[in-house]
Amino acid sequence: MTKTQMTRKDYLLDQKQKGRHIFGVFPAQYPKELLWAMNVVPAEIWDPPVEITAANAHLQPYICSVVRFGLELVLEGKCDFLDGFLFPHTCDSIQNMASVIHDYIGANKPCYFFYHPKNPHGKAAREYYVLELKNLMRSLEKQLGPLNPDALKQRIQQGHKISSLFGEFYDLRAKGELDVGNGEFYEQIRRGEYLFPDDLIPELEGFLARNKGKGEKRLMPVILSGVLPNPPEILTLFDELGVRVSHDDLLIGSRRLLVPPSNLKDPFKQLAESYFSMPPCSTKGAPIVKRREYLLSLIKATGAKGVIFNVVKFCEPEWFDVPNLTDELKKRGTPTLVLDTELNQGLSGQMKTRVEAFVEMIS
Amino acid sequence: MRLWRFKGLSMTYFAGIDIGSLTTEVVILDSNADMLSYSINLTGADCNEAVDQALGQALSRAGLSRDQLSFIVATGYGRVTIPFSDKKITEISCHGTSAHHLFPDTETVIDIGGQDSKVIRIDKEGKVLDFTMNDKCAAGTGRFLEVMAGAFRVSLEDFGQLSLKAEREIPISSVCTVFAESEVISLIAQNQAREDIIRGLHSSVVNRIWNMVQTVGVHGAVTMSGGVAKNRGVVVLMEEKLGKPIHIHTEPQIMGALGAALLAKRHFLQEK
Numbered sequence A: 001m002t003k004t005q006m007t008r009k010d011y012l013l014d015q016k017q018k019g020r021h022i023f024g025v026f027p028a029q030y031p032k033e034l035l036w037a038m039n040v041v042p043a044e045i046w047d048p049p050v051e052i053t054a055a056n057a058h059l060q061p062y063i064c065s066v067v068r069f070g071l072e073l074v075l076e077g078k079c080d081f082l083d084g085f086l087f088p089h090t091c092d093s094i095q096n097m098a099s100v101i102h103d104y105i106g107a108n109k110p111c112y113f114f115y116h117p118k119n120p121h122g123k124a125a126r127e128y129y130v131l132e133l134k135n136l137m138r139s140l141e142k143q144l145g146p147l148n149p150d151a152l153k154q155r156i157q158q159g160h161k162i163s164s165l166f167g168e169f170y171d172l173r174a175k176g177e178l179d180v181g182n183g184e185f186y187e188q189i190r191r192g193e194y195l196f197p198d199d200l201i202p203e204l205e206g207f208l209a210r211n212k213g214k215g216e217k218r219l220m221p222v223i224l225s226g227v228l229p230n231p232p233e234i235l236t237l238f239d240e241l242g243v244r245v246s247h248d249d250l251l252i253g254s255r256r257l258l259v260p261p262s263n264l265k266d267p268f269k270q271l272a273e274s275y276f277s278m279p280p281c282s283t284k285g286a287p288i289v290k291r292r293e294y295l296l297s298l299i300k301a302t303g304a305k306g307v308i309f310n311v312v313k314f315c316e317p318e319w320f321d322v323p324n325l326t327d328e329l330k331k332r333g334t335p336t337l338v339l340d341t342e343l344n345q346g347l348s349g350q351m352k353t354r355v356e357a358f359v360e361m362i363s
Numbered sequence B: 001m002r003l004w005r006f007k008g009l010s011m012t013y014f015a016g017i018d019i020g021s022l023t024t025e026v027v028i029l030d031s032n033a034d035m036l037s038y039s040i041n042l043t044g045a046d047c048n049e050a051v052d053q054a055l056g057q058a059l060s061r062a063g064l065s066r067d068q069l070s071f072i073v074a075t076g077y078g079r080v081t082i083p084f085s086d087k088k089i090t091e092i093s094c095h096g097t098s099a100h101h102l103f104p105d106t107e108t109v110i111d112i113g114g115q116d117s118k119v120i121r122i123d124k125e126g127k128v129l130d131f132t133m134n135d136k137c138a139a140g141t142g143r144f145l146e147v148m149a150g151a152f153r154v155s156l157e158d159f160g161q162l163s164l165k166a167e168r169e170i171p172i173s174s175v176c177t178v179f180a181e182s183e184v185i186s187l188i189a190q191n192q193a194r195e196d197i198i199r200g201l202h203s204s205v206v207n208r209i210w211n212m213v214q215t216v217g218v219h220g221a222v223t224m225s226g227g228v229a230k231n232r233g234v235v236v237l238m239e240e241k242l243g244k245p246i247h248i249h250t251e252p253q254i255m256g257a258l259g260a261a262l263l264a265k266r267h268f269l270q271e272k
């Protein structure tokens, strides 16, 4: 079976058999390269297809479904094959889930916490970030043995390669020169949530070689903002309606994938540089003005006719920003649509109507 | 697309079908966009049966048969279920189109239907500029009023009139239909004047819609569509909030179907 045909679970088990350590990693920003260098495959946990039952006992009704699904996965024992967990400090909900898993339930496996600095991103924040990276490295070394500095440099190079390939994905998409539907585009993007770089890079290159230069330019360009493109049915609906997501401002998408390469010599400073040069993000406390400017730049660059905010229900960081962003975009003549989504619940008739009405409006 | 020839003249007729969760409406227009007939029927469990019935009624009132229709547009939640429509368009665009057609100074449309409500902003040509929808719960919809009227055992028509007779308003704190019904029952048990409670219920619907109005903003003249526009209690309270009168068609329930029929004509001409 080729890597492309393997399910996510089969791939991870295969990696484990090859001697790699598999970590469950919760959203959203973390130093992948450091984990890769320590022979860890980070398997991100965003929207696993489980039915939520047990997690509800631990969480209040106003907690987002990313956290709900993640906790359910752990409670159902579906993470038993993992060698550890990493909880980045993305938001209060992830933070509290980390506490439920680590302090209350007892994960029975090593848990790591990664506290990345929120805005403002001054000199102290940069120094703090480097310290946090080194703290994480030292903690991991206790479980996995010493970090090989050359391995880290090599994985950082691979990280740059992946960012540049994703950059090409987005450029081609913006120009309507990638011959794939919205669903296929994001399916490929999301393979990066668990493939080891040695496998991800050739896969991304193959995808580009197959689909480059033949896209449908006439499709209606829109920007998709929010956390993740879920439910997947929304992408199929876009295809049916002749809509092309010409760029995104998704937490799983451009906000963390499009990282300009750093020329710094010190690998830890390089990683820090990458973190601080990512596009503005609500989970990093980016100023609203920066987020607005970023969205406006995407609209300008891709000729998008509108912005769809597809926001996970109860996602605090995102919902704080949405009213201001929609107001500002509307003032500048950009139509916006706000959808609040429960993950893995398909697309209701009402939701379809909203999307269709929006497309009629911008057509 | 069909073109019906009559005594050597090209006669074109258009139908708009609005399949809502509670009712199905059909409007038939001629080529001058004059309304020849309309029908309103309960949707029930079988959308296709409801459409056949409503379309049959409207056609017979217009003295036409189905094959004389040149273009059919389906709208409403059941639009996807109609196999024979030439185009499917959302109710948002349809309500915007009909409001502009009937009252050309309209820039804001408030549609309160049985199961959902919408506020739509349109430009001076009737094109939708912005909209918001409440489709997740019954609060702020016709269904809320229907359940509450049931609790008082009065008809929906009388319900609105009773609200206008209130001397004061008893605020209803629950937004949820189920909890509001229990709140109402306990207020009745306390012998509170029913008109005052009913006024509170109408206010609750209007406040809910008002939040949506504020999201989209009030622009130009306001037109109200949907079955609830027949309820004077809601209309009067909404006019108070807006500080201006609201345009209401004599049959506000058919505005989705009318918009669909108008768009049928437009698309027919574009495709010809």
Ligand code: SF4
Pocket (backbone or CB within 6 Å): A027, A064, A065, A066, A067, A090, A091, A092, A093, A094, A227, A283, A312, A314, A315, A316, A317, A318
């Ligand atoms: S969806 Fe929002 S609230 Fe939920 S984990 Fe992600 S960032 Fe946190």
